[in-house]
Amino acid sequence: MNRKEWQAIERAGKLLGLGDRATLGEIKRAYHRLSKQHHPDTAGKGGSSDDDMMCRLAEAYNLLLRYCAEYRFPLSRP
Numbered sequence: 001m002n003r004k005e006w007q008a009i010e011r012a013g014k015l016l017g018l019g020d021r022a023t024l025g026e027i028k029r030a031y032h033r034l035s036k037q038h039h040p041d042t043a044g045k046g047g048s049s050d051d052d053m054m055c056r057l058a059e060a061y062n063l064l065l066r067y068c069a070e071y072r073f074p075l076s077r078p
Contacts, residue, residue, distance in 0.1 A: 012060035024068050031061040
């Protein structure tokens with residue numbers, strides 16, 4: 001993974017309010033919690049700021065899911 005890709009992963013984690021490490025479950029819970037706050041149908045106030053934030057949250061979530069799906073786990077002891 002190059003530096004630019006890694007920085008995108010870090011930004012995605014920060015946007016979702018995650019720390020340096022997160023499980024897949026923590027990523028999903030953070031996304032669902034924030035999407036309830038910013039989704040245009042449930043946020044109450046609506047508006048373009050919620051639309052923009054929802055798009056940013058979805059992009060961050062999908063990026064982190066792709067990262068997790070493509071991560072190579074060691075299956076034997078060194």
